[in-house]
Amino acid sequence: MDFTEKFKALGTEIIICAEIPQKKCGVFPNIKKIFYDFEKKFSRFQPASELSRMNQCSGKEFNASPLMIEIMRLAKTAHKKTSGIFNPAVLNILENLGYDKNFEDIGGINQNQPASAKIYTVKNSAFTGIKINKMAGKIKMPKGLRIDLGGIGKGFVVDLVSQKLKKYSANFWISAGGDMIFYGTNHGQKWRVGVQNPLRHENDIMEVEMPEKMPAIATSGITKRVWRQNGQAYHHIIDPRTSLPANNRLLAATVVAHNAWWADVLAKSALILGVEEGLKMINNEKNAEGVLIDSDLRMYFSDNMPKLAQI
Amino acid sequence: MRYLIQNIKKTCEDIIVLDLMPALGEKIINFLPGQYAMLAFYDEYGKLTSPHAFSISSSPEEVPLIQFGIKIKGSFTQSLAKLTPGKEIFVYGPYGTFIFNPDTDQSAVFIAGGVGITPLLSSIRYAANKKLPNELILVYSSRNANTILYYEEIKKLEADNPNFKAFFAVTDSGIPDGQERMINERVSAKIISAALKNQLYGKTFFLCGPEPFMKAISDDLKNLGVPRQFIKTEAFSMIPALPLKENLLNLALIYGGSAALMVAITLWIYNIESVRATDNPYAKTDLLYSLQQMQELQKNMFKEQTSAKPPATPPVNEPPTPAYNIPAVPAPSYTPPAPAVNYQTTIKPRTTVS
Numbered sequence: 001m002d003f004t005e006k007f008k009a010l011g012t013e014i015i016i017c018a019e020i021p022q023k024k025c026g027v028f029p030n031i032k033k034i035f036y037d038f039e040k041k042f043s044r045f046q047p048a049s050e051l052s053r054m055n056q057c058s059g060k061e062f063n064a065s066p067l068m069i070e071i072m073r074l075a076k077t078a079h080k081k082t083s084g085i086f087n088p089a090v091l092n093i094l095e096n097l098g099y100d101k102n103f104e105d106i107g108g109i110n111q112n113q114p115a116s117a118k119i120y121t122v123k124n125s126a127f128t129g130i131k132i133n134k135m136a137g138k139i140k141m142p143k144g145l146r147i148d149l150g151g152i153g154k155g156f157v158v159d160l161v162s163q164k165l166k167k168y169s170a171n172f173w174i175s176a177g178g179d180m181i182f183y184g185t186n187h188g189q190k191w192r193v194g195v196q197n198p199l200r201h202e203n204d205i206m207e208v209e210m211p212e213k214m215p216a217i218a219t220s221g222i223t224k225r226v227w228r229q230n231g232q233a234y235h236h237i238i239d240p241r242t243s244l245p246a247n248n249r250l251l252a253a254t255v256v257a258h259n260a261w262w263a264d265v266l267a268k269s270a271l272i273l274g275v276e277e278g279l280k281m282i283n284n285e286k287n288a289e290g291v292l293i294d295s296d297l298r299m300y301f302s303d304n305m306p307k308l309a310q311i
Numbered sequence: 312m313r314y315l316i317q318n319i320k321k322t323c324e325d326i327i328v329l330d331l332m333p334a335l336g337e338k339i340i341n342f343l344p345g346q347y348a349m350l351a352f353y354d355e356y357g358k359l360t361s362p363h364a365f366s367i368s369s370s371p372e373e374v375p376l377i378q379f380g381i382k383i384k385g386s387f388t389q390s391l392a393k394l395t396p397g398k399e400i401f402v403y404g405p406y407g408t409f410i411f412n413p414d415t416d417q418s419a420v421f422i423a424g425g426v427g428i429t430p431l432l433s434s435i436r437y438a439a440n441k442k443l444p445n446e447l448i449l450v451y452s453s454r455n456a457n458t459i460l461y462y463e464e465i466k467k468l469e470a471d472n473p474n475f476k477a478f479f480a481v482t483d484s485g486i487p488d489g490q491e492r493m494i495n496e497r498v499s500a501k502i503i504s505a506a507l508k509n510q511l512y513g514k515t516f517f518l519c520g521p522e523p524f525m526k527a528i529s530d531d532l533k534n535l536g537v538p539r540q541f542i543k544t545e546a547f548s549m550i551p552a553l554p555l556k557e558n559l560l561n562l563a564l565i566y567g568g569s570a571a572l573m574v575a576i577t578l579w580i581y582n583i584e585s586v587r588a589t590d591n592p593y594a595k596t597d598l599l600y601s602l603q604q605m606q607e608l609q610k611n612m613f614k615e616q617t618s619a620k621p622p623a624t625p626p627v628n629e630p631p632t633p634a635y636n637i638p639a640v641p642a643p644s645y646t647p648p649a650p651a652v653n654y655q656t657t658i659k660p661r662t663t664v665s
């Protein structure tokens with residue numbers, strides 16, 4: 001029996017489709033709860049969340065939960081592997097540019113917001129300065145550093161949930177706002193996934209056949225979360241080299257990888273790096289393929305991506 | 312049974328619609344259309360509330376999912392309304408004899424007032440799911456035309472099921488234009504007769520709503536000559552509908568045990584009083600004797616209860632002797648339907664810009 005669950009969490013739409021015996025359907029409320037609990041813990045918009053409390057404690061030792069330790073450990077790995085391009089220490093910049101509340105409350109591109117007085121910059125060394133003590137369950141961030149886990153969180157929770165769902169279902173897929181993971185087959189066939197056209201959101205620009213070794217896919221783009229401050233349009237993908245929203249020809253990047261958090265990180269980093277460096281980074285990864293789409297809707301594929309793509 | 316909230320949403324007139332799914336590994340509740348269940352949950356202070364009864368509004372065909380339509384009225388329902396999806400709720404039941412039986416109720420008239428629609432909706436949804444040929448008529452009384460609960464769904468069920476017709480009676484406000492079968496009047500015998508085209512014979516009437524509403528309609532129907540046994544009202548009785556034999560046995564044990572305990576306590580108190588009254592140096596012995604007597608009595612009572620169980624294997628060549636003198640109840644012809652879920656996947660996977 002195929003079971004579909006759709007709901008809103010983490011500021012986006014969550015979809016779970018699974019072929020699952022009826023008597024095991026009881027797992028779905030538990031899975032839904034994982035998403036809600038995750039949002040409660042890692043949302044930067046909730047003052048009582050663990051992330052907000054940790055941001056307030058920068059400069060001091062913070063007693064972190066095992067889940068926070070794990071996600072921070074992965075964020076540090078991602079930061080190192082992308083040579084600092086993936087940098088969660090951009091919260092001050094995002095807030096300064098006007099992304100200081102849920103995106104629905106900002107009002108999009110039509111709502112002009114007043115300019116902020118303070119100017120923040122990202123110091124690349126700041127994020128590497130975070131000390132994680134796994135055994136003692138403590139995290140110490142350099143003073144003044146505040147982080148946003150939006151670039152890794154959705155992929156991470158999708159991986160987490162897929163591990164749980166594997167025990168109950170042999171064939172399923174999970175999507176958290178475009179960060180997806182596939183497991184098993186689609187009634188004996190390989191899973192095929194549509195890639196959204198970054199300019200016409202209702203259409204797909206291509207289809208990808210999900211390879212068994214790389215069951216996760218994520219898309220990052222600059223055409224959805226866009227707002228205006230002091231007349232100037234901004235998006236949420238911050239280039240840590242300039243401390244400003246990434247400014248190149250690319251509109252979106254889609255990456256297929258072996259797990260969702262890593263696909264999410266690679267898609268964001270490629271979008272910041274641009275066509276040449278972005279493709280180079282994806283090609284250097286063993287289990288990752290990707291496609292970059294520019295403002296003329298031209299597509300740039302990594303070495304083996306054309307084998308998976310159908311336009 | 313531990314259930315988890317799948318969905319909770321507030322609709323018109325302070326009504327919450329609560330969808331529950333059993334937690335993993337929990338027993339699924341199989342109920343009959345029209346039955347109710349008791350709900351309890353941990354409130355905001357972490358205290359388990361006392362269970363409260365609510366009618367199940369979903370069809371038995373939708374099991375394992377069960378749905379309740381609940382009016383926010385007191386502190387219990389106010390706390391319930393604050394719960395969020397994923398929170399656990401303890402569901403006990405099902406209970407109640409306010410059951411729509413497709414075999415015996417070939418022609419049923421559902422008369423609902425306000426949130427009283429919930430058990431009746433379960434029956435209507437069930438009839439639609441099973442494509443039953445039973446003739447169903449709903450007369451639904453509501454205060455306001457805009458606050459008719461499940462209005463859209465009732466209209467859809469009406470369109471899907473040619474054997475089901477709904478009439479709406481609005482008491483407070485006017486009627487929007489283009490509404491068929493909606494009147495601006497209180498539900499009365501006159502309206503019901505008109506809806507049934509004066510054909511009251513051979514129909515079973517199901518009444519659910521506020522107490523005065525049910526009493527008034529019930530009296531009206533009796534005056535029109537409808538026999539009492541064809542008028543069913545929801546009274547939230549705690550007796551599970553099936554099987555009757557086990558119910559009677561349970562009741563006998565509960566009441567018998569309670570009576571024996573009462574006798575024992577009375578004897579004990581009597582003895583204490585006698586010690587106080589006599590001031591006898593041997594009175595303490597009497598008291599001890601009475602305590603022992605009470606303990607014996609309790610032991611015997613326990614023996615009675617345990618020995619009351621029917622023997623597992625009856626002796627060969629001898630007809631099995633019934634352990635209780637309870638008249639045999641014919642097996643009900645109506646068995647709970649097998650659970651079925653209608654979830655279908657039609658969504659195409661798609662990675663979107665985030």
